[in-house]
Amino acid sequence: MSAKGLSNILSGLREAFGGFTDIGLIDNTGTQVAYVGPFDLQGKDYSDQPWFKETLQQGSYISDVFLGYRDLPHFVLAVRFTMDNGNEAILRTTIDISLFKNLLSGLNLSGDGDAFIVNRQGVLQVPSRYHGGVLEHMDLPIPEYAPSTRSLVLKKDSGDPLITGYAYVEGTPFIVMIVKRQAMLMNSMHEAVEEILWISGLSGVVIIVVILAVATFMVGRIYEAELTRVKAQRQMEHANRMASIGRLAAGVAHEINNPLAIINEKAGLLRDLFTFREEYKGDDRLVRMVDSIISSVERCGTITKRLLGFARQVDTFMAPLNLVGVIREVLSFVQKEAEYRSIEVQIHTENELPTVVSDRGKLQQIFLNLINNAFQAMDDGGSLDITVRSIGEDTAELVFSDDGCGISRENLERIFEPFFSTKKQTSGTGLGLSITYGLVNELGGEMEVVSEVGTGTTFIIRLPLKDQGKEQT
Amino acid sequence: MKILLVDDEVELISALAERLSFRGIDADWADNGEDAIELARNNEYEVAVLDVKMPGMSGLELQERLEKIRPGMRYVFLSGHGSHQDFREGSAKASSYLMKPVNIDELIERVKQA
Numbered sequence: 001m002s003a004k005g006l007s008n009i010l011s012g013l014r015e016a017f018g019g020f021t022d023i024g025l026i027d028n029t030g031t032q033v034a035y036v037g038p039f040d041l042q043g044k045d046y047s048d049q050p051w052f053k054e055t056l057q058q059g060s061y062i063s064d065v066f067l068g069y070r071d072l073p074h075f076v077l078a079v080r081f082t083m084d085n086g087n088e089a090i091l092r093t094t095i096d097i098s099l100f101k102n103l104l105s106g107l108n109l110s111g112d113g114d115a116f117i118v119n120r121q122g123v124l125q126v127p128s129r130y131h132g133g134v135l136e137h138m139d140l141p142i143p144e145y146a147p148s149t150r151s152l153v154l155k156k157d158s159g160d161p162l163i164t165g166y167a168y169v170e171g172t173p174f175i176v177m178i179v180k181r182q183a184m185l186m187n188s189m190h191e192a193v194e195e196i197l198w199i200s201g202l203s204g205v206v207i208i209v210v211i212l213a214v215a216t217f218m219v220g221r222i223y224e225a226e227l228t229r230v231k232a233q234r235q236m237e238h239a240n241r242m243a244s245i246g247r248l249a250a251g252v253a254h255e256i257n258n259p260l261a262i263i264n265e266k267a268g269l270l271r272d273l274f275t276f277r278e279e280y281k282g283d284d285r286l287v288r289m290v291d292s293i294i295s296s297v298e299r300c301g302t303i304t305k306r307l308l309g310f311a312r313q314v315d316t317f318m319a320p321l322n323l324v325g326v327i328r329e330v331l332s333f334v335q336k337e338a339e340y341r342s343i344e345v346q347i348h349t350e351n352e353l354p355t356v357v358s359d360r361g362k363l364q365q366i367f368l369n370l371i372n373n374a375f376q377a378m379d380d381g382g383s384l385d386i387t388v389r390s391i392g393e394d395t396a397e398l399v400f401s402d403d404g405c406g407i408s409r410e411n412l413e414r415i416f417e418p419f420f421s422t423k424k425q426t427s428g429t430g431l432g433l434s435i436t437y438g439l440v441n442e443l444g445g446e447m448e449v450v451s452e453v454g455t456g457t458t459f460i461i462r463l464p465l466k467d468q469g470k471e472q473t
Numbered sequence: 474m475k476i477l478l479v480d481d482e483v484e485l486i487s488a489l490a491e492r493l494s495f496r497g498i499d500a501d502w503a504d505n506g507e508d509a510i511e512l513a514r515n516n517e518y519e520v521a522v523l524d525v526k527m528p529g530m531s532g533l534e535l536q537e538r539l540e541k542i543r544p545g546m547r548y549v550f551l552s553g554h555g556s557h558q559d560f561r562e563g564s565a566k567a568s569s570y571l572m573k574p575v576n577i578d579e580l581i582e583r584v585k586q587a
Contacts, residue, residue, distance in 0.1 A: 258554035264574035
């Protein structure tokens with residue numbers, strides 16, 4: 001092979017790969033018979049060099065990187081071949097590590113990635129970014145031999161764990177290593193984890209805030225509704241009580257007024273006798289006594305008139321109304337208690353009920369008294385059946401039937417008496433049913449009761465469909 | 474002046490009649506509606522003083538009956554109850570409505586005004 005042939009080969013290699021410094025042909029005696037390159041090495045004897053012997057034996061040789069005459073890191077590649085004349089010869093070339101550098105820099109290593117080559121003794125064949133300069137020992141342990149690509153986590157004495165990928169290049173002394181700091185590698189994952197944590201946390205807080213707000217709002221609404229209900233119930237109870245007192249007062253006043261009127265007339269007559277009759281005249285002391293009686297009667301009259309005036313506020317006002325509607329209104333006041341105590345209240349209508357002309361307020365009081373009475377007689381979970389039907393053309397019948405404790409025969413006779421109560425220990429005034437009875441009478445109706453101890457009680461009310469109230473007479 | 478007094482309380486109405494007579498008013502009295510109608514048939518009264526609430530025939534019913542026998546007779550109602558309804562009806566059908574116990578001078582005044 002001529003020097004010109006070698007020169008062509010060298011320029012071809014440089015063009016294709018770059019980094020090739022020189023090339024030489026050595027015959028089987030170790031003499032360099034042809035050389036192309038920057039040095040004068042023609043005729044140099046390599047027969048005692050270990051690489052020459054190894055190449056002859058193995059067929060090829062790749063050296064570690066070393067500093068040559070030019071003080072540039074490079075390595076040597078030698079290949080044995082057989083020439084045309086049948087003799088063995090070796091083609092030897094020197095390659096600059098810029099080739100390696102170019103290859104490694106082509107790797108896309110994000111962040112703190114470091115790619116380099118070491119030999120099997122751990123000497124860096126190219127400079128590393130973090131683990132030492134060229135031909136220095138890298139500051140990492142040499143990974144154990146593996147026939148294929150492997151990865152492992154290396155730990156330096158100080159600092160983060162390093163994720164390392166490496167491969168032993170077969171037929172060469174080289175190990176290619178890629179090293180990344182675990183922290184950097186995990187960075188994006190950590191960021192993602194952190195972001196997820198933040199979002200989850202924020203969502204949690206938002207959910208809790210929304211739940212709290214909604215719950216507070218709902219509880220507020222329920223509380224307000226409860227307050228309104230309690231207030232309405234109190235007002236109704238108050239109206240009920242005032243109506244009772246009014247009726248009681250009116251009854252008393254009316255009953256007292258008649259004897260008072262008689263006293264008035266009799267005393268007046270006495271006064272007249274002393275005034276107009278000669279035989280009684282002249283006794284001023286007696287006249288003064290009679291005057292005192294008359295003025296006292298006047299005082300009593302003022303009081304009874306006031307009482308009657310009080311009763312007048314709760315007087316009857318007849319208007320057409322729907323009985324079932326009134327019952328439903330009253331039930332709305334006791335609905336909560338019924339729910340708490342699981343009491344079932346049902347309204348049954350047996351036939352088409354015409355409009356009733358009656359007093360709404362008094363009917364409300366009647367129904368509330370009867371329903372409250374039934375509730376007090378029942379255990380939790382009882383049931384109250386209210387039946388509304390018309391009888392004939394002019395009567396409505398209402399039946400309030402509970403499955404409570406019932407009333408004994410002896411008590412049943414006295415149940416409508418004022419101040420009779422079986423609930424002495426609780427808040428019973430003993431006026432509820434007597435007032436109810438009175439109200440039914442005032443509306444021109446009648447009321448009766450049927451009861452059996454342990455089975456339940458039924459109150460039956462019959463009301464005229466048209467206004468036939470007592471007060472008209 | 475001749476008037477008719479009707480109230481179911483005999484003690485009241487008899488004493489009232491006597492007291493009115495002291496004051497120059499000739500008053501007949503009855504303690505029920507039927508007797509009162511009988512008296513009205515036989516006598517001519519300028520004014521009738523009626524109790525609103527009486528057993529059997531009420532003051533308002535009696536007034537209707539008397540109106541047929543003696544058209545033009547005037548009426549004063551008395552009541553021991555004084556409910557709103559009494560007041561409305563009494564006021565509508567009579568010139569006066571008085572609450573028991575009544576003051577004799579006030580009654581005389583109302584009777585004269587009637």
